[in-house]
Amino acid sequence: xxxxxxxxxxxxxxxxxxxxxxxxxxxxxxxxxxxxxxxxxxxxxxxxxxxxxxxxxxxxxxxxxxxxxxxxxxxxxxxxxxxxxxxxxxxxxxxxxxxxxxxxxxxxxxxxxxxxxxxxxxxxxxxxxxxxxxxxxxxxxxxxxxxxxxxxxxxxxxxxxxxxxxxxxxxxxxxxxxxxxxxxxxxxxxxxxxxxxxxxxxxxxxxxxxxxxxxxxxxxxxxxxxx
Amino acid sequence: xxxxxxxxxxxxxxxxxxxxxxxxxxxxxxxxxxxxxxxxxxxxxxxxxxxxxxxxxxxxxxxxxxxxxxxxxxxxxxxxxxxxxxxxxxxxxxxxxxxxxxxxxxxxxxxxxxxxxxxxxxxxxxxxxxxxxxxxxxxxxxxxxxxxxxxxxxxxxxxxxxxxxxxxxxxxxxxxxxxxxxxxxxxxxxxxxxxxxxxxxxxxxxxxxxxxxxxxxxxxxxxxxxxxxxxxxxxxxxxxxxxxxxxxxxxxxxxxxxxxxxxxxxxxxxxxxxxxxxxxxxxxxxxxxxxxxxxxxxxxxxxxxxxxxxxxxxxxxxxxxxxxxxxxxxxxxxxxxxxxxxxxxxxxxxxxxxxxxxxxxxxxxxxxxxxxxxxxxxxxxxxxxxxxxxxxxxxxxxxxxxxxxxxxxxxxxxxxxxxxxxxxxxxxxxxxxxxxxxxxxxxxxxxxxxxxxxxxxxxxxxxxxxxxxxxxxxxxxxxxxxxxxxxxxxxxxxxxxxxxxxxxxxxxxxxxxxxxxxxxxxxxxxxxxxxxxxxxxxxxxxxxxxxxxxxxxxxxxxxxxxxxxxxxxxxxxxxxxxxxxxxxxxxxxxxxxxxxxxxxxxxxxxxxxxxxxxxxxxxxxxxxxxxxxxxxxxxxxxxxxxxxxxxxxxxxxxxxxxxxxxxxxxxxxxxxxxxxxxxxxxxxxxxxxxxxxxxxxxxxxxxxxxxxxxxxxxxxxxxxxxxxxxxxxxxxxxxxxxxxxx
Numbered sequence: 023x024x025x026x027x028x029x030x031x032x033x034x035x036x037x038x039x040x041x042x043x044x045x046x047x048x049x050x051x052x053x054x055x056x057x058x059x060x061x062x063x064x065x066x067x068x069x070x071x072x073x074x075x076x077x078x079x080x081x082x083x084x085x086x087x088x089x090x091x092x093x094x095x096x097x098x099x100x101x102x103x104x105x106x107x108x109x110x111x112x113x114x115x116x117x118x119x120x121x122x123x124x125x126x127x128x129x130x131x132x133x134x135x136x137x138x139x140x141x142x143x144x145x146x147x148x149x150x151x152x153x154x155x156x157x158x159x160x161x162x163x164x165x166x167x168x169x170x171x172x173x174x175x176x177x178x179x180x181x182x183x184x185x186x187x188x189x190x191x192x193x194x195x196x197x198x199x200x201x202x203x204x205x206x207x208x209x210x211x212x213x214x215x216x217x218x219x220x221x222x223x224x225x226x227x228x229x230x231x232x233x234x235x236x237x238x239x240x241x242x243x244x245x246x247x248x249x
Numbered sequence: 250x251x252x253x254x255x256x257x258x259x260x261x262x263x264x265x266x267x268x269x270x271x272x273x274x275x276x277x278x279x280x281x282x283x284x285x286x287x288x289x290x291x292x293x294x295x296x297x298x299x300x301x302x303x304x305x306x307x308x309x310x311x312x313x314x315x316x317x318x319x320x321x322x323x324x325x326x327x328x329x330x331x332x333x334x335x336x337x338x339x340x341x342x343x344x345x346x347x348x349x350x351x352x353x354x355x356x357x358x359x360x361x362x363x364x365x366x367x368x369x370x371x372x373x374x375x376x377x378x379x380x381x382x383x384x385x386x387x388x389x390x391x392x393x394x395x396x397x398x399x400x401x402x403x404x405x406x407x408x409x410x411x412x413x414x415x416x417x418x419x420x421x422x423x424x425x426x427x428x429x430x431x432x433x434x435x436x437x438x439x440x441x442x443x444x445x446x447x448x449x450x451x452x453x454x455x456x457x458x459x460x461x462x463x464x465x466x467x468x469x470x471x472x473x474x475x476x477x478x479x480x481x482x483x484x485x486x487x488x489x490x491x492x493x494x495x496x497x498x499x500x501x502x503x504x505x506x507x508x509x510x511x512x513x514x515x516x517x518x519x520x521x522x523x524x525x526x527x528x529x530x531x532x533x534x535x536x537x538x539x540x541x542x543x544x545x546x547x548x549x550x551x552x553x554x555x556x557x558x559x560x561x562x563x564x565x566x567x568x569x570x571x572x573x574x575x576x577x578x579x580x581x582x583x584x585x586x587x588x589x590x591x592x593x594x595x596x597x598x599x600x601x602x603x604x605x606x607x608x609x610x611x612x613x614x615x616x617x618x619x620x621x622x623x624x625x626x627x628x629x630x631x632x633x634x635x636x637x638x639x640x641x642x643x644x645x646x647x648x649x650x651x652x653x654x655x656x657x658x659x660x661x662x663x664x665x666x667x668x669x670x671x672x673x674x675x676x677x678x679x680x681x682x683x684x685x686x687x688x689x690x691x692x693x694x695x696x697x698x699x700x701x702x703x704x705x706x707x708x709x710x711x712x713x714x715x716x717x718x719x720x721x722x723x724x725x726x727x728x729x730x731x732x733x734x735x736x737x738x739x740x741x742x743x744x745x746x747x748x749x750x751x752x753x754x755x756x757x758x759x760x761x762x763x764x765x766x767x768x769x770x771x772x773x774x775x776x777x778x779x780x781x782x783x784x785x786x787x788x789x790x791x792x793x794x795x796x797x798x799x800x801x802x803x804x805x806x807x808x809x810x811x812x813x814x815x816x817x818x819x820x821x822x823x824x825x826x827x828x829x830x831x832x833x834x835x836x837x838x839x840x841x842x843x844x845x846x847x848x849x850x851x852x853x854x855x856x857x858x859x860x861x862x863x864x865x866x867x868x869x870x871x872x873x874x875x876x877x878x879x880x881x882x883x884x885x886x887x888x889x890x891x892x893x894x895x896x897x898x899x900x901x902x903x904x905x906x907x908x909x910x911x912x913x914x915x916x917x918x919x920x921x922x923x924x925x926x927x928x929x930x931x932x933x934x935x936x937x938x939x940x941x942x943x944x945x946x947x948x949x950x951x952x953x954x955x956x957x958x959x960x961x962x963x964x965x966x967x968x969x970x971x972x973x974x975x976x977x978x979x980x981x982x983x984x985x986x987x988x989x990x991x
Contacts, residue, residue: 080602090605108606115734117726120597133602154515163355189908
């Protein structure tokens with residue numbers, strides 16, 4: 023088993039505030055962030071938050087969403103070693119829904135044990151289920167099994183699922199997002215203010231512990247990606 | 250029982266109740282309708298109790314099945330695996346039985362006790378072709394009994410043959426008068442049928458007249474192939490729907506009791522682009538190919554499609570509409586089938602967890618050295634021949650050989666993956682004969698003096714080239730059955746290593762590197778001749794262990810500055826003239842599909858002028874002629890007399906019309922077409938003319954080509970600026986003229 027890392031800069035200012043405060047509750051479970059297509063920017067901050075604490079993070083990538091550059095910039099800004107961050111974040115990419123299924127059913131448990139990760143980020147897992155080459159019923163059944171498996175693995179850990187709005191051309195598969203919502207313990211809708219294009223608003227739809235409700239402004243970093 | 254012997258080509262094959270329908274064209278052109286009993290199989294693997302449960306579940310279907318315990322080879326480990334073979338006696342029940350197995354699997358709560366399906370998603374024709382070792386258009390001897398049932402089949406042909414005869418096909422051309430545009434994007438036109446050198450415009454009173462005329466022609470000429478333009482999305486659906494509504498006969502199929510097969514249109518992403526696949530209309534016993542719905546026909550003519558269909562064992566009609574990737578996957582599946590390898594149902598092997606640091610190291614493409622900007626004389630081009638396939642072949646790169654569990658393997662440069670040393674991979678084994686066949690076609694093409702044969706060999710080698718190119722891309726493609734992202738990474742790692750080796754070698758030999766991109770080098774050295782470059786290419790081939798070819802010496806080559814960063818050149822964008830006088834253009838306006846023909850032709854005229862130069866000085870001396878050419882075209886534009894069709898810009902929709910938020914020109918035209926009742930999908934092309942790019946009325950900025958009329962005029966200023974850019978792309982750095990300053 024891989025030992026937990028120790029923070030390389032314990033004196034560095036911790037990552038805190040929203041959206042981290044939204045997912046840091048005790049007990050864990052699935053937190054769904056859905057909405058604006060740029061919401062994947064949140065994943066860097068979430069990963070950095072645990073990586074700075076010397077923990078490993080698992081990143082299950084459903085649509086080539088992993089971008090290491092914002093993470094490196096975040097590490098540098100807070101005085102952390104970017105290489106240490108990148109060494110402790112473990113990525114697995116799935117290109118079909120069956121691969122995504124195998125990843126969750128067969129690899130996730132061992133990944134969690136090996137890397138002792140508490141935070142798991144699933145980026146755009148539904149993208150693989152929108153593929154019209156896979157019959158609707160087959161995709162739906164597989165998704166339901168996958169969500170059950172995630173629910174079983176999530177307690178005591180933080181499972182963050184990031185899902186953009188489905189394209190309207192996805193037909194009845196647009197309802198896959200509803201299935202995802204049903205499986206989530208907490209649901210947050212992410213949208214971008216039109217007049218201030220660099221800020222996201224996140225509002226909670228399905229409160230969990232009730233510790234936070236409402237809307238706040240999140241100014242993502244780095245600015246260049248959002249200008 | 251008396252038998253008949255037919256010698257000819259296997260023209261078409263499809264499943265019927267309890268067997269396959271075979272259509273054969275004999276040497277005299279006569280058609281024969283045969284039947285062969287055939288029962289496809291699939292396999293089940295996994296825990297015995299799961300298999301037992303599944304078998305009792307599908308027994309509820311009460312369909313004739315034959316169950317046999319057997320074993321097959323697992324693809325990744327190469328180890329024997331006990332499985333149960335399920336033979337579905339009637340092929341028409343096959344899909345239903347497989348669906349029931351899948352349905353049961355989905356109902357299961359415990360996903361760790363997985364049942365594995367093998368060979369379950371091969372098409373019925375693939376099953377037939379694989380198990381009978383026959384292929385589309387194979388030249389065979391068929392022994393047939395008196396009721397048309399095949400008793401023996403002897404194949405006197407090989408997929409590796411290069412001089413194979415083809416049947417005498419009768420071809421009917423079907424199009425709308427005026428041809429070029431998608432019929433939905435313009436006004437209604439008359440149906441034109443061409444057969445036996447005669448063209449007929451179908452017209453008549455009453456709604457059924459055209460359908461009746463067309464059907465009479467089908468019966469009279471009985472074509473083997475209907476080669477249409479827009480037959481898939483428009484002509485055939487209209488004829489079929491019309492015949493159905495009026496209850497008229499329409500003999501599109503030779504198999505009379507079957508309806509024409511329809512496949513839905515779809516859009517998908519490929520290499521960062523949205524591709525639209527039109528709906529398809531497939532016939533039974535006869536082929537229908539839509540020239541506008543076939544990548545392969547567009548690239549390689551019918552010869553290329555037939556070559557690919559034979560190799561892939563995909564019927565010609567389907568092959569014309571499918572991707573080369575599906576074709577090569579089928580070839581690989583056939584190889585696996587011959588080896589007794591179980592072909593896994595759906596791609597499900599995920600990528601193992603790797604650290605982001607490792608991912609950064611591995612997830613890279615080919616290597617590029619930015620071109621030295623500007624004009625260069627006497628530059629040689631050297632290319633690694635079929636670099637990626639050659640690497641896969643040489644270094645045994647295949648999904649099952651990357652990070653295998655059977656040996657420690659050889660390390661892949663830079664990225665830490667390992668390659669198996671014990672087993673020869675499926676992909677290299679599939680590639681070897683394909684590369685060899687392409688080389689044979691190239692030699693045949695060089696050696697023949699017959700122009701028709703030359704073209705035929707060119708089409709066939711081009712088809713194989715597309716297959717080879719796709720083999721690399723498919724390693725990283727989501728639906729590639731025998732693809733694995735780690736194999737993709739290993740291929741690009743080797744390619745970077747090899748280009749680096751080659752660069753170091755040429756620099757050690759005193760050559761100056763002008764540009765290098767993935768598999769090509771642009772170098773020069775004072776006094777170097779063709780012979781020196783040939784020798785250098787051989788030396789690189791030996792050092793790098795993959796073949797490098799000397800392409801030629803450019804008298805001059807120009808790497809123009811980037812539009813966005815004028816201080817640097819854009820990799821892969823250049824124009825040059827070989828010593829032979831042949832030009833090579835990459836990335837400039839004349840090569841771009843979204844440029845209006847008027848601009849492309851103007852730029853080509855300018856290039857023709859510049860081709861006369863051998864040196865920079867001569868090039869500069871010719872520049873006034875280029876300016877005169879520009880002026881001439883500008884004046885033509887200003888007269889307002891350039892036909893709209895020459896100014897048309899063709900672009901691909903990246904999303905549905907209603908999903909566009911900004912009023913870009915493509916969005917404006919998409920909205921115009923949508924308002925005319927067209928249902929447009931992402932990936933479809935639309936063609937438009939810029940009418941007034943700066944108009945405050947958005948809908949006036951551009952109009953769809955198909956509906957624009959004489960009340961509109963084009964935006965002279967905009968087209969002038971495109972013309973100016975086309976000329977600027979040919980200028981050497983530092984050139985400033987009045988034209989550029991305007």
